Amino acid sequence: MKPVRIFVTGGTIDKVHDPYTETLAFAADGSTQIPEILHYGRCHFPVTQIVMMLDSLNMTDEDREKLAGAIRDAREEALVVTHGTGTMGETARYLAKALEGTSKTIVLTGAMRPFSLFHSDGPFNLGGAIIGAQCLPAGVHGVMNGRVFEAGKLKKNTDLGRFDL
Amino acid sequence: MKPVRIFVTGGTIDKVHDPYTETLAFAADGSTQIPEILHYGRCHFPVTQIVMMLDSLNMTDEDREKLAGAIRDAREEALVVTHGTGTMGETARYLAKALEGTSKTIVLTGAMRPFSLFHSDGPFNLGGAIIGAQCLPAGVHGVMNGRVFEAGKLKKNTDLGRFDL
Amino acid sequence: MKPVRIFVTGGTIDKVHDPYTETLAFAADGSTQIPEILHYGRCHFPVTQIVMMLDSLNMTDEDREKLAGAIRDAREEALVVTHGTGTMGETARYLAKALEGTSKTIVLTGAMRPFSLFHSDGPFNLGGAIIGAQCLPAGVHGVMNGRVFEAGKLKKNTDLGRFDL
């Protein structure tokens, strides 16, 4: 059994409905939905750590360097990163370069529909990413919608509304 | 990318609420919820095949032999079996013996709470099993609640209400 | 604006899934789901009071007398009773007799599918019952599935799986 750490960076998976503005936004208190997904998945062993809470379209290379640093500092070898779908591939490629030769397995994941709206792909994706982080070889991968992607090939298919080949 | 086939055998994951009897039962038309889980997981490539629709406490070795035959006949190398939690371990051990030396990766999964009731661990588990079927070595495994179990160690923790070590 | 009191007696609306026994049962701690339905209905003014927590098939005339007493003692004129569907009509007719000439409006309601399973008729029915309790004349009524029933005509249509004429 491998210990798993989940780094939260925000993204659609963590958006909630705000009835005041009638938009989707991060929770006003900066909290994450990931522990609730784990709770319903009856998956109690991963550690969840918020690194930032960003729409991934606003993520800069400075943010990515901060994430790389958190990964380097982690004691766990099996790491999941929750991330917005818009630039998940860019972050994967940044991390693959920044962490070249790492002994750790890093798996990026997220959702096309926020978890808090139900009928979300978030639990399905996070369940897959946690297994991927324990089974895949060292390096940076993406797990979305039932597939494993190498960092170089991780990209949202905007037409299909999912991550696909 | 590996083709994945899902063998449905029933179990809690596939139960629905019957308002007439006010119990949980399989759908009267014998249908499965798995395609709906895949739909919300935005995971469109696995083939779903119903082998039987049983409460796993009623599963006999004859049923298990039928399942082993379906696995042998499958063209895919990556196979998921949805199964009741009550005897998932017994079936895993039966298959491990019956399919010794197989080149295929077989992953058993299921749920503690039916998918149709929401807040189910089913999508989380199925998402994990589909990734496990593509990443794990040949042989029989269980994927439940974020963990990978060897066939010999797959067992519901009735006290905790989940699969755990 | 009329103050509203909700008397909880149990029934399907209040059942939850128990993953240990894989059945539907009342919460082990005896709690009710009604405040959660009110919360999501953004309806904060009714007072909720548990009178008993019973499957209505097990409700006796002694239980019904206890309920009638609670209704007599209430200071509010607008009262809702949540109740199992199996004997909702019997209780309505018992109360109509026991409370003959009352100045209060009493509305029985419940659900064909437990609230905790989602896709329940519970919020729709409770929302209707609370409005009915404020608008209907004094006496005992049922509100289910969009209709108002006099006590004498309140009956589950078992074939249709709903309350209907």
Place this chain on the structure above:
Amino acid sequence: MKPVRIFVTGGTIDKVHDPYTETLAFAADGSTQIPEILHYGRCHFPVTQIVMMLDSLNMTDEDREKLAGAIRDAREEALVVTHGTGTMGETARYLAKALEGTSKTIVLTGAMRPFSLFHSDGPFNLGGAIIGAQCLPAGVHGVMNGRVFEAGKLKKNTDLGRFDL
């Protein structure tokens, strides 16, 4: 038993999540969620008619006149109007004037959170509005969050995130 007609005008209750733009919008095919709310409420008798599909902040007096005409033309005496929360009060007051002396009971309702996101107040409100349309006197009313409002007093409490006094 009174026949009930539901006029759909759009509003938050009918918004769905669009994974492409990651916003809340009306369904691309112009369809309404109201029949699905009725389905889960096991309420099969009202007729649903789409009059327009608008964010109520964009509703003009020309739109309101069109709605008043549809109400005048309806054969039913019990009418529900689903409407955005932003200008529900304005429309109620417009209709109260335009339909002065009507023999019909008109009830406006809607939701603070879209039905399609679950945990919505939509089913609770619609269930209340359908009962209100059958029980309230002729004229224009609002039913939201468990309360009945006269047209003159119908107003969203933006601070509380609900309709209240």
